[in-house]
Amino acid sequence: MSWPGIISHYREFLPIADQTPVVTLNEGNTPLIFSCRLSGILGLDVYLKYEGLNPTGSFKDRGMTLAITKAKEAGMQTVMCASTGNTSASAAAYAARCGMECIVIIPEGNIALGKLAQAMIHGAKVIEIKGNFDVALGLVKEITAKYPVALVNSINPFRIEGQKTAAFEVCDSLGNAPEFHAIPVGNAGNITAYWKGYKEYKKTGRSKQTPVMLGFQAAKAAPIVKGKIIKDPQTIATAIKIGNPASWKMAQAARDESGGLIEAVTDQEILAAYKFLAAEGIFAEPASAASVAGLLKLHKNGYFKQQKGRVVCTLTGHGLKDPNIAIQNIGKPATVKAELKSILKTIGY
Numbered sequence: 001m002s003w004p005g006i007i008s009h010y011r012e013f014l015p016i017a018d019q020t021p022v023v024t025l026n027e028g029n030t031p032l033i034f035s036c037r038l039s040g041i042l043g044l045d046v047y048l049k050y051e052g053l054n055p056t057g058s059f060k061d062r063g064m065t066l067a068i069t070k071a072k073e074a075g076m077q078t079v080m081c082a083s084t085g086n087t088s089a090s091a092a093a094y095a096a097r098c099g100m101e102c103i104v105i106i107p108e109g110n111i112a113l114g115k116l117a118q119a120m121i122h123g124a125k126v127i128e129i130k131g132n133f134d135v136a137l138g139l140v141k142e143i144t145a146k147y148p149v150a151l152v153n154s155i156n157p158f159r160i161e162g163q164k165t166a167a168f169e170v171c172d173s174l175g176n177a178p179e180f181h182a183i184p185v186g187n188a189g190n191i192t193a194y195w196k197g198y199k200e201y202k203k204t205g206r207s208k209q210t211p212v213m214l215g216f217q218a219a220k221a222a223p224i225v226k227g228k229i230i231k232d233p234q235t236i237a238t239a240i241k242i243g244n245p246a247s248w249k250m251a252q253a254a255r256d257e258s259g260g261l262i263e264a265v266t267d268q269e270i271l272a273a274y275k276f277l278a279a280e281g282i283f284a285e286p287a288s289a290a291s292v293a294g295l296l297k298l299h300k301n302g303y304f305k306q307q308k309g310r311v312v313c314t315l316t317g318h319g320l321k322d323p324n325i326a327i328q329n330i331g332k333p334a335t336v337k338a339e340l341k342s343i344l345k346t347i348g349y
């Protein structure tokens with residue numbers, strides 16, 4: 001049987017009626033990949049929830065299928081979001097899917113090339129501002145409060161509802177919730193969504209436990225870790241370059257209720273984790289690598305000593321989203337004459 005998308009598959013957990021016009025690109029059902037290298041290092045079984053394999057290449061599709069579906073059901077014709085890139089790519093695609101107009105506001109010069117290309121090719125009206133994501137979100141909130149435009153950022157509760165299905169999938173794959181769940185934190189919608197999903201699955205008896213939630217922010221964009229708004233956040237992981245997360249309180253609740261933590265990782269640690277994953281055949285964007293960087297850091301500090309069980313780590317977006325980062329950090333291919341001799345010499349034969 002082919003996978004119908006998260007709304008049809010997890011219908012009973014979502015606010016969907018018989019007549020709701022489901023807008024889907026068959027998102028979800030992403031693989032949970034066993035990581036030999038990470039498991040070897042941590043001494044626990046580590047699985048990677050590879051959300052880069054969603055239709056637009058990030059976890060945002062889980063929330064967007066529901067947010068756009070509900071906007072369509074409410075008779076809206078236009079949706080709008082602020083974005084560090086992936087939300088805009090997803091909103092543009094799902095709006096195009098059902099013939100809605102999409103407007104996105106993005107921080108100028110701070111969007112990975114692939115994400116910008118996606119928003120443009122799907123026909124969104126893309127507006128760059130000379131300001132960061134937090135400023136963009138403030139403007140979007142103001143506009144959507146006054147005009148007949150549906151806001152599809154994660155302060156829209158349907159986004160969180162859709163995204164919680166990733167936790168369901170993890171439990172369905174493993175037969176239970178894992179002991180630990182690691183995840184990057186930007187606007188903090190996803191950690192909120194996973195925690196909600198894990199709690200609901202336990203409550204309905206589909207899993208026996210909930211995991212300890214481990215969230216990671218970039219060191220110079222770590223408002224939750226620092227306990228204060230960061231006015232000018234900085235990180236190479238542009239997806240999580242956010243200084244005032246909308247779901248701040250909910251992320252803290254996920255951390256505290258689960259006995260977990262939210263910590264910071266440096267850009268250097270993020271890049272090292274990014275390359276570490278690639279060396280095992282998995283290409284995730286830098287923001288996604290923050291969760292792996294966090295696991296490696298916790299391991300170094302002895303956090304997993306005496307611990308048993310399974311760790312799931314969400315890789316939120318595909319590496320192809322941000323090709324510039326890869327090239328900048330790895331270098332260019334060797335260029336040689338079109339002849340056997342030069343090629344063999346370059347190979348080292």
Ligand code: AN7
Pocket residue numbers: 058082083084085086087088154184185186187188189190191239240285287288316317
């Ligand atoms: C790859 O697209 O905020 O903590 O506007 O694209 O739920 O915000 C993206 C966030 C992690 C952080 N990884 O998730 C946007 C946006 C990737 C992301 C996050 C984002 P949240």
